[in-house]
Amino acid sequence: MKKISVKICTGTACYVMGGCDFLELPSALSESLLTKVEIAGTNCLGLCKEVDRPEELKYPPFVMINEKVYSPSSLGHLIELVTEEVKLNE
Amino acid sequence: MSKTINNAIRLKREILLQTIDVFLQDKPFEKLEEIPYRIIPDGADSYRCCIHKDRAVIRSRILSVLGYGFEDIDKGPVFLAEYAKGIEKRKNFSDEVVTVIGDACSSCVETGYSVTEACRGCLARPCVSSCPVDAISFIDGKSVIDKSLCINCGKCAGVCPFSAIINKKAPCTLSCPADAIVKTNKGLAEIDRSKCINCGQCIVSCPFAAVVEKSQVVDLILSMKRGVPINVLVAPSHRGQFPGSSAQLYKALGLLGFKNVVEISEAAEECAKEESMEFLEKKDSQPFMTTSCCPAWVSFANKHLPTIVDKISHTASPMAIAADRLKKSDPYSLIAFIGPCTAKKNEAREIGSVDFVLSFEEVAMLLVSKGIDVLDLEIPDQENLHRDGTKFAFSGGVTSAVEKFIDKDDLVAFKPIQIDGLNKKNKALLKAASMNKNAGNFYEIMACAGGCVAGPGTICPPEAAVRKINNEK
Numbered sequence: 149m150k151k152i153s154v155k156i157c158t159g160t161a162c163y164v165m166g167g168c169d170f171l172e173l174p175s176a177l178s179e180s181l182l183t184k185v186e187i188a189g190t191n192c193l194g195l196c197k198e199v200d201r202p203e204e205l206k207y208p209p210f211v212m213i214n215e216k217v218y219s220p221s222s223l224g225h226l227i228e229l230v231t232e233e234v235k236l237n238e
Numbered sequence: 239m240s241k242t243i244n245n246a247i248r249l250k251r252e253i254l255l256q257t258i259d260v261f262l263q264d265k266p267f268e269k270l271e272e273i274p275y276r277i278i279p280d281g282a283d284s285y286r287c288c289i290h291k292d293r294a295v296i297r298s299r300i301l302s303v304l305g306y307g308f309e310d311i312d313k314g315p316v317f318l319a320e321y322a323k324g325i326e327k328r329k330n331f332s333d334e335v336v337t338v339i340g341d342a343c344s345s346c347v348e349t350g351y352s353v354t355e356a357c358r359g360c361l362a363r364p365c366v367s368s369c370p371v372d373a374i375s376f377i378d379g380k381s382v383i384d385k386s387l388c389i390n391c392g393k394c395a396g397v398c399p400f401s402a403i404i405n406k407k408a409p410c411t412l413s414c415p416a417d418a419i420v421k422t423n424k425g426l427a428e429i430d431r432s433k434c435i436n437c438g439q440c441i442v443s444c445p446f447a448a449v450v451e452k453s454q455v456v457d458l459i460l461s462m463k464r465g466v467p468i469n470v471l472v473a474p475s476h477r478g479q480f481p482g483s484s485a486q487l488y489k490a491l492g493l494l495g496f497k498n499v500v501e502i503s504e505a506a507e508e509c510a511k512e513e514s515m516e517f518l519e520k521k522d523s524q525p526f527m528t529t530s531c532c533p534a535w536v537s538f539a540n541k542h543l544p545t546i547v548d549k550i551s552h553t554a555s556p557m558a559i560a561a562d563r564l565k566k567s568d569p570y571s572l573i574a575f576i577g578p579c580t581a582k583k584n585e586a587r588e589i590g591s592v593d594f595v596l597s598f599e600e601v602a603m604l605l606v607s608k609g610i611d612v613l614d615l616e617i618p619d620q621e622n623l624h625r626d627g628t629k630f631a632f633s634g635g636v637t638s639a640v641e642k643f644i645d646k647d648d649l650v651a652f653k654p655i656q657i658d659g660l661n662k663k664n665k666a667l668l669k670a671a672s673m674n675k676n677a678g679n680f681y682e683i684m685a686c687a688g689g690c691v692a693g694p695g696t697i698c699p700p701e702a703a704v705r706k707i708n709n710e711k
């Protein structure tokens with residue numbers, strides 16, 4: 149099965165708005181989930197500079213899960229999103 | 239207690255960013271008034287009772303970014319632009335670094351004395367007779383405390399034969415190592431300045447982010463705009479707080495407008511060397527010595543454990559050493575210090591050579607506001623890293639840096655003790671030491687558990703910061 153790609157934005161805006169917390173994701177995920185995802189940091193996704201962002205992407209930090217961008221409010225929230233995506237993929 | 243990203247912190251940073259935007263991008267001060275409406279637009283869900291209260295809290299937060307505390311604000315209508323204009327007239331910063339946002343605070347859990355199920359409704363009713371303000375009555379055969387009258391003196395709890403009256407504490411009160419926070423009968427946290435050591439633990443612990451520090455960031459921006467040259471000292475604990483390498487960060491700080499960027503770890507190394515010599519000198523004449531680099535600890539000793547003060551090392555802190563040197567080489571520039579620490583603001587005032595103290599959080603928002611992306615910056619050559627100095631950033635690091643400067647032969651006499659955070663147990667150890675019941679002869683003391691990497695002005699989890707410090711070549 150193809151792994152779920154999780155790209156954590158580490159551009160300055162995202163990193164300092166909480167993205168650095170998300171970099172702890174590998175140690176926060178369960179072993180079994182960890183084998184199903186591919187986690188990487190990425191340079192600025194460009195979203196922080198977009199003026200008209202939809203309401204749900206109002207604030208950084210941003211994370212891209214399989215090409216879709218999210219703005220998780222906490223590490224717990226990100227784990228939820230990843231878990232959901234993995235389930236969908238199965 | 240470490241802070242991880244949550245809604246309260248995000249909101250706080252967003253307000254900080256938008257406030258900084260106004261000054262950095264030369265917008266008229268009136269634009270400040272728009273921030274609460276932008277963050278909580280009409281029709282938005284409210285965090286508290288209504289969006290008007292939310293907006294009022296945001297206004298108070300903006301005022302704290304402008305450097306005003308709860309106690310500096312007039313009652314009645316508040317015009318943010320007026321306060322913004324007042325910044326230029328500010329002569330010096332107040333010693334009262336930590337302040338409470340009243341509107342945000344009163345939303346906290348009900349605290350103070352209350353009667354539990356254990357109340358037997360006894361005949362003697364000592365609670366009633368002990369209460370100096372007649373706040374206790376009996377309803378349905380049980381003791382009830384009238385919150386509007388209660389002054390939280392705790393007499394009733396002391397006399398109850400069933401220990402049925404308990405004192406519920408707020409997170410801030412619990413976290414404060416100096417017992418400096420009391421909740422008034424209106425549920426508001428009040429800081430007792432005679433006890434407060436400005437360590438900022440309350441800032442970290444408050445789930446409503448109702449405790450804040452009075453910022454100096456706008457003062458700095460305005461000075462820069464006036465063309466005042468400002469050098470910047472960067473605390474060793476900056477690693478892990480920003481994306482990219484240290485060298486990239488220094489370049490980013492240059493782009494922000496700082497004249498020279500000075501990494502403090504070199505001064506920290508010197509501090510370790512001097513402290514090791516001081517230790518060797520004193521080890522036979524005094525029972526123990528404590529470190530001096532944590533200003534919250536020094537303040538704690540002065541206010542709460544005066545008998546230990548003469549055991550604190552006389553070696554100046556890395557910040558003081560670095561600032562002193564910088565002042566000598568470039569006397570006409572101002573100096574800013576950036577770090578994770580609230581108590582450094584007090585130290586800066588005391589030593590006099592540091593003009594601004596900013597947190598990593600504040601500097602990060604300056605970078606975002608200016609659109610500087612640290613990761614994108616190209617750096618020519620490798621920086622010169624002072625490995626032992628960088629260790630000052632976490633607990634145990636100072637000890638190991640000092641240890642390196644002690645000769646093998648003397649090392650047997652070196653008995654370090656780590657005081658990692660001013661919790662109950664550690665405070666008891668220090669108290670014992672102050673009465674010459676010391677467990678070792680070199681006390682490394684950090685007010686924040688984990689050390690500076692866990693300070694209130696940090697951005698990232700301490701584990702990430704420690705990892706980055708250990709990995710950086």
Ligand code: FES
Nearest residue numbers: 157159162195196
């Ligand atoms: S920093 Fe993440 S989108 Fe720009």
